[in-house]
Amino acid sequence: MNAAPTPPEAYPPRSDKLNADTQEMSNEVAEILRLPETETLLTHYDEFICPHQISEIGNESDNPYRSYILPLARKQIGLLYAVLGFSASHLGQLTGNQTMHEATAVEYRMKAIRALSEEIRRSQASTLLEDEQDAVLAIIQILLLHDIAESGISTHGIHITGAMSVCKRLLISEGLSGHRRRAVFFLGxxxxxxxxxxxxxxxxxxxxxxxxxxxxCASESTFEMVNGCPREVFLIIGGILEKSKEHTLGWLTWDEYQIAMLVAKHKLYSWDSKEKMYPSTDPRWLAVAESFRFACILRILRLLDDLRPAKSPEIQECVARILDATATIPSDCPLIELLILPLFMAGADSLARHSQYYILSRFKEIERRSEIRNPVPRDLLEKVWAARAAQPPDDDKNVSWTSFKHKLVAISYYELNEMLLRCCLKRGDIVIFWWLCALYHSIQAFIPPRLVSNAGAVWTRTSSQILNLNCFSRIDLSSRNRCNIVNKLAITTASCSCPPLSGSNSTPSLKSVGSHTTMPT
Structure with a gap:
């Protein structure tokens, strides 16, 4: 008697499913690469964005943004979406094409976030291939740069948290070695x-x-060429920020914290920039290093005492050292694009009008060179200077720039929320909607209630649109999933401290501001 035939498996083997997914992704990449718009956006990224992302070799073939990201984007769909979104945003700003800047860029960005979420989820269950690991790190970096290009700020840590997840698995599996230069570059x-x-x-x-x-240890000189800060200074300020975090969380006493800060300050004062190696023999690299060294010293002084008068001799000495260093770098030098952070830190404690004017002039030079307008540093500094000028003559307490950053964050994110929610309502994209729920809660976590009220009102109004079940007409959801979403929305909406704005259908547009150069806001 013949044996009964073996019934087919309910699900294909895991390896078969991965191969099928990979083939489908390859087909999708090939299809997108054939689009005329894709070639336009990739060319714009190659010719206009890449040169401004790294100093000195900006337009050369060995630019790592050109040699690492572009070839990888032609193989990994998530990175391709991220690059296209970033390029569309930048090109839309330059040409005044609102459709490209808002609709096209946002759509690609949403697809990139969705692809990133899927890759990070997969990394928890199995080890990603080398290209997949590097693509995740590259996607995260491009998304963060896109954040900064849109608003001049990057506040949401969900992307970097995702990088940590992949980074830990990379370290566990094989460590950071010389043959993973691409991964080391992205992680740095x-x-x-x-x-x-x-x-x-x-x-x-x-x-x-x-x-x-x-x-x-594993990075090359490209770390300084992209970020400006010498790696030794990077490690010192990173260590002190970690101590500050531990103190904020109650893990360090004030005495322990103060000792750590004073030791770090001494290390920075003792650090001899003349004895260090730089990406080239250009003496202006020494000026870049000096500006970052004293910017970090200024941050330590403010972490020790945020109310210390700006006229303090030690603080004004740091300001003068930063301004003297940056003054040696002309406007036509690529290194000027590395100086936003030092200039901003000096500006926050500048008292003389001529110093303030000099800093604003340098910001304008950077904007002209990078072809991207970033008003956030200027706006924050002008708020600080105005508040300081309004103080009574007998009040010399410092006015900290950190006291103004929350409002800018709230404005940027509630506008971003509304734009993405409009896309969610049209496209029925629940994945992005869940991301927005997490985003709003992250805003509440670090913005004082009185400053989040505007964002809360907008969120309440837009989420109430989604609470109307009619918006699910285009989405194939089970009743259980629908109830889960409604419950989540109800919790989110109830957490708002202000009533919804009734009878208003207008939505603010996302403003075209920002630069790929970072701002600590």
Whole structure:
């Protein structure tokens, strides 16, 4: 008697499913690459964006943004979406094409976020291939740069947290070695972006000091060429921001914290920039290093005492050293694009009108060179200067720039919320909607209630549109999933501290501001 035939498997083997997914992704990449718009956007990224992302070799073939990201984007769909979104945003700003800047860029960005989410989820269950690991790190960096290009700020840590997930698995599996130059390059840049975010709030630091040390040891001179800050200074300020985070969380006493700060300050004062190696023999690299060294000293002084008068001799000495260093770099030098952070830190404590004018003039030079307008540093400094000028003569307490950053964050994110929610309502994209729920809660986590009221009102109004079940007409959802979404929305909406704005259908547009150069806001 013949045996009964073996019934077919309910699900294909895991390897078959992965191969099928890979083939489908390859077909999708090939299809997108055939589009005329794709070639236009990739060419714009290659010719206009890449040269401004790294100093000195900006337009050469060995530019890592050109040699690493573009070839990888032609193989990895998520990175391709991220690059197209970033390029569409930048090109739309330059040409005044609102459709490209808002609709096209946002659509590609949403697809990139969705692809990133899927890759990070997969990385939890299995080891990603080398190209897939590097693509995740590259997507995160491009999304962060897109954030900054749109609003001049990068506050949301969800992307960097995702990088940490992949980074830990990479370290566990094979460590950071010379043959993973591409991964080291991406991780080094993400670690610096993490530092920039932590300048505004050390509690938001994601990378550990151990990882920063590994990255600094494995990195090449491209780290300084992209970020400006010498790796030794990067490690010192990273360590002190980690101590500040521990103190904020109650893990360090004030005495322990103060000792750590004073030791770090001494290290920076003792650091001899003349004895260090730089990407080239150009003496202006020494000026870049000096400006970052004293910018970090200024941050330490403010972490020790945020109310210390700006006229303090030690603070004014740091301001003068930064301004003297940056003055040696002319406007036609590529290194000028690295100086936003030092100039901003000096500006926050500048008292003389001529110093303030000089800093604003340098910002304009950077904007002209990069062809991207970033008003955030200027706006923050002008708020600080105006508040300081309004103080009574007998009040010399410092006015901190960090006291103004929350309002800018709220405005930027509630506008971003509305734009993405409009896309969600049209396209039925629940994945992005869940991301927005998490985004709003992250805003509430670090913005005082009185400053989040506007964002809360807008969120309440737009989420109430989604609570209307008619918006699910284009979405194939089970009743259970629909109830889960409604419950989540109800919780989110109830957490708002202000009533909804009834009878208003207008939505503010996302403003075209920003630069790929980072701001600690």
């Amino acid at each position: 840049n993400l670690a610096w972006l993490d530092i920039i975010r932590a300048f505004a709030g050390p509690e938001r630091l994601c990378f550990s000091q151990d990882i920063r040390e590994l990255v600094a």
